[in-house]
Amino acid sequence: MELSVQEREGNVRVVVPHLPEDLRSDVATTAVLKEMMRRLFQEQSIREYMFWYYTPMALSFTRHFTPITSIYDCMDELSAFKGAHSHLADFERELFSRVDLVFTGGQSLYEAKRNSHPAVHSFPSSIDVSHFGEARTIKGDPEDQASIRRPRLGFFGVIDERFDIELLDAVARKRPDWQFIMIGPVVKIDPNTLPKHPNIHYLGPKKYEELPRYLAGWDIALLLFARNESTRFISPTKTPEYLAAGRPVISTSIRDVIRPYGELDLVRIADTPAEFITAAEDLMAQGVSNSEWLTRVDDFLADLSWDKTWAQMSDLINKATADKTINRSSATLSTASRQRVAGVA
Numbered sequence: 001m002e003l004s005v006q007e008r009e010g011n012v013r014v015v016v017p018h019l020p021e022d023l024r025s026d027v028a029t030t031a032v033l034k035e036m037m038r039r040l041f042q043e044q045s046i047r048e049y050m051f052w053y054y055t056p057m058a059l060s061f062t063r064h065f066t067p068i069t070s071i072y073d074c075m076d077e078l079s080a081f082k083g084a085h086s087h088l089a090d091f092e093r094e095l096f097s098r099v100d101l102v103f104t105g106g107q108s109l110y111e112a113k114r115n116s117h118p119a120v121h122s123f124p125s126s127i128d129v130s131h132f133g134e135a136r137t138i139k140g141d142p143e144d145q146a147s148i149r150r151p152r153l154g155f156f157g158v159i160d161e162r163f164d165i166e167l168l169d170a171v172a173r174k175r176p177d178w179q180f181i182m183i184g185p186v187v188k189i190d191p192n193t194l195p196k197h198p199n200i201h202y203l204g205p206k207k208y209e210e211l212p213r214y215l216a217g218w219d220i221a222l223l224l225f226a227r228n229e230s231t232r233f234i235s236p237t238k239t240p241e242y243l244a245a246g247r248p249v250i251s252t253s254i255r256d257v258i259r260p261y262g263e264l265d266l267v268r269i270a271d272t273p274a275e276f277i278t279a280a281e282d283l284m285a286q287g288v289s290n291s292e293w294l295t296r297v298d299d300f301l302a303d304l305s306w307d308k309t310w311a312q313m314s315d316l317i318n319k320a321t322a323d324k325t326i327n328r329s330s331a332t333l334s335t336a337s338r339q340r341v342a343g344v345a
Contacts, residue, residue: 003036037062051069059094059095070099072096073103077229080229081161082188106124106233106256109256119320123312125237127237127305133245141216145217153250154180154182154215160187167271171277179201180201182203183214184205184206211241223250223257243266243300244301248268264296
């Protein structure tokens with residue numbers, strides 16, 4: 001077993017555990033991860049630290065630590081995902097009892113979790129506007145997209161149990177003159193279950209830096225999510241990313257897309273093949289240079305940035321840390337006072 005440590009910009013170190021292949025139980029895996037954490041803290045001389053949890057399952061090998069502050073960044077309802085651990089919900093309840101702050105990745109998830117902890121805060125998806133905004137001025141296509149005819153309707157993201165296979169299949173059959181570009185890895189589902197038609201093009205995963213070049217060549221961007229338990233609370237980051245690229249967007253009726261994007265008429269909502277085709281035809285008739293729509297998009301995105309999100313999070317973390325420090329100091333003084341009264345001190 002070993003830990004690889006990578007140095008990143010901004011004094012960030014990324015530590016990746018490499019586990020033995022022959023681990024056959026959760027107990028064995030937890031024991032190995034605990035030992036890796038012990039070595040990491042010893043070798044890096046870590047004394048004061050915060051914990052930022054993305055999954056409650058990490059509690060199994062970290063619950064014996066005493067961070068000065070801990071945060072649960074709840075980005076999805078992980079227990080609803082295919083292959084989720086049978087005890088994930090139990091771990092989450094325990095995590096709620098331990099952390100100081102809970103951040104949720106969208107409004108729907110906030111509404112589902114707000115009664116589970118006294119300090120739950122909603123932080124919907126933000127965006128690097130300038131990065132995706134490059135798609136508005138890029139000319140030319142990546143090599144694997146250049147030969148695909150237009151109109152092009154594209155999606156990027158993980159293709160898994162959240163993906164609406166049936167909708168893509170139906171629309172591609174009904175409109176063979178439209179080209180559907182799918183970018184991203186296929187995980188947790190059998191690739192053979194994906195629709196195979198001459199007008200559907202699976203281009204595989206791409207780097208974050210490459211995405212604006214692909215977006216620049218699309219006529220419409222898609223949020224092809226099925227409506228099931230695994231999508232009930234999602235807040236797709238790609239929604240503002242598509243919009244920053246200046247691409248018209250069609251989405252299925254995901255709650256955190258309807259609110260606010262659908263309600264503000266920034267994104268078209270369609271669940272059935274007929275609704276989808278009608279929406280796409282309307283958007284193609286308007287074209288990607290719809291100045292009135294773009295103005296409203298830019299006005300909405302002007303209030304979004306990862307820097308602003310982090311500033312708000314940082315304020316909450318600093319306050320929680322300060323409050324804990326004050327409470328610990330008060331508890332120490334109170335204990336000392338009781339000991340003096342009892343004649344112990």
